Amino acid sequence: MSTTPEPVLKATGISKYFPGAIALDDVSLTLHAGEIHALLGENGAGKSTLIKCLTGAYKKDAGTILLEGKEINPRDPQSSLALGIGTVYQEVNLLPNMTVAENLFLGWQPMRFGMINNREMVRRSKQVLSEFGLEIDPTLLLSSYPIAIQQVIAIARAVELAGKVLILDEPTASLDRDEIDLLFSVIRKLTERGMAVVFITHFLDQVFEISDKATVLRNGRVVGTRTLADVTQTEIVTMMLGRQLEALERKGNGKQVGDTILELERVGRRGDIEPFDLILHEGEVVGLAGLLGSGRSETANLIFGAAPADQGSMKLRGKPVRLDNPRSTIRLGFGLCPEDRKTEGIVGDLSVRENIILSLQARRGWTRPITRSRAQKIAEDYVKKLDIRLASLDMPIRLLSGGNQQKALLARWLATEPDILILDEPTRGIDVGAHAEIIELIQSLQEQGMALIVASSELEELIIYSSRIIVLRDRRQVKELSGDDISIGAIVQSIAEEEVANQ
Known part of the structure; x- marks a missing residue:
């Protein structure tokens, strides 16, 4: 100090x-x-x-x-x-x-007679590196x-x-x-x-x-x-997330879940996420909680096949499957709204209509193009259902507000009628009105029997609509919370790896 x-x-x-x-x-x-x-x-x-x-x-x-x-x-x-x-x-x-010495002295090389003095540069490099505990050859x-x-x-x-x-x-x-x-x-x-x-x-x-x-x-x-x-780490985590350690009322989680739809056993990806187990039911929302870098997005991308697992086994409705690329997972009934909608979600220069039908077209295959009239009807239906505010379906999607872009992305996947929908930070960077609408949509889809996996740093949201919450830290699952155990305090203390109060 x-x-x-x-x-x-x-x-x-x-x-x-x-x-x-x-x-x-x-x-x-x-x-x-x-x-x-x-x-x-x-x-x-x-x-x-x-x-x-x-x-x-x-x-x-x-x-x-x-x-x-x-x-x-x-x-x-x-x-x-x-x-x-x-x-x-x-x-x-x-x-x-370039060599280590050249990198160290790039732009301020020692000179002799108007030329770079390589011998002096190497000598000084060894001296500098030794001060940092490195006894290496700077000429390599x-x-x-x-x-x-x-x-x-x-x-x-x-x-x-x-x-x-x-x-x-x-x-x-x-x-x-x-x-x-x-x-x-x-x-x-x-x-x-x-x-x-x-x-x-x-x-x-x-x-x-x-x-x-x-x-x-x-x-x-x-x-x-x-x-x-x-x-303590708990205090720092609370500051980062902006949450107080107090339980909020949970709603809509007494509903009986349906049949098992997805089973993952010791599934992982070396360097991305440590092996984990997951069972997902129809009509269930499984929340993924954790700080930046905890493995939330890595888990979402692994399940969707964007970064496929290299270990473990998977079953969809009891039958073994491989979720090894987005094209196959889309055909199996999966959808993913990524965390960064601007670079990984929307195609900015395409129209709103074209963005909405993109996944449905990919699922059908490009040899079976969706007609303009059907695309218009699909887009109009979802614009109305999700209350997407726009001037025209022909306008580039990049001109929409963040909240309306997010709703258009959700429309893209809902048009495919998925069995499993994965949402990564679905309410980040959008206005309060759209924020509430997306939460209501998640609850509505759950009531209709859809299975959802939602990764979010918004803890108040997760505890309201999640049936279970998986807490991640350092790219591994450290806790699973369900029922009355779900609270902001339990999540934060699990992230901080401290003993949960009154447990």
Whole structure:
């Protein structure tokens, strides 16, 4: 922990606006020398936007940034680096076809008689690397070393160029435990040298293992900053999700479920999701709860065949099946509304009508095209049923509001009359009215006997319509809740891996 009274970096009142959205609203962050400061929040919380404002990738619309007491306004990441702020991302942003030494000194190579002094560059590279605990050959190509070593090399370069503040954005996402230990030892050495480190990750265990403080963002605003020695993981999870540990009334879950429709036994995908069991019944909603990176989307994509399982067995209505690609799962009666509707769901330049019939056409096969008149009738029916607000079915779907885009995606799958519908964050980023309508639709589909799997960070929603809730953490299932055991408190404490109160 820092004993320096003056912060190395102090950002105050940072705001950033995009058309129709406030990405950051009066955000402040203070970093001290020798401190590891975690920056936490779910998708869309504002972490990336804040980092881009601090490093000049975005121009902030309001606020001030003080570096060692002097106001700075970096124009771009290069000017930020020159001022003393370095950033290392999950995907190593170096050149694998160049040597380690060339990567370390790219842009500031030692020169002799107007030419690059390779001997001096190699000598200085060895010296720099040894300070980071790496005794490797800097004349070899960067690609000859594992990702963890490449991460340390990227950090070494950033530190040598910056030297005051180091921002690490998801640096451990693709590392195993030994590699994480190596990285953490490097980070600790940097703080001993007086550097301030920002650590962005969705692995809470790692946050508590290495960080001194944490600032939590939600919906573009700071929820709070905490000294981690004084709080529990449950408190941090609650801050991130914006939930209090109190049960809300659950509705519509006394309904008797129907026959078993899907059985998964020890199904998993190496590197994505650990093996799990799942039994799904007609007229049942199974909720998937967990923080960003817990495995919610990976589970949804695995069941749909978008990222097929490489282990385990599957049965659909008692018969063995392989869910190994979306085309086959669509024909078997599955549908999936993905988390990122703009890049993985809608086809922005196609009309609303064309987007609605897309999955039905794929299910029929492209040799049996749906006629224009039938497509119009299908689209009109679902526009009316789901109250999709639009000027014309011919308009590009990208021109619709977020809520209406989401309802059009739901219409796409409902047109196929699926037996199993998988929804990944179905109410994210939509207005309050559409939000309520989609929740009512989920309840209506359940009452009609459809089986649904819903992955969501909106815990109030999950506990209202879910028959059961599977809690995930670090890409594995850690708890299954049903009946009276379903509550926000039980979910949050399961995520935090702490003993559930009164159990």
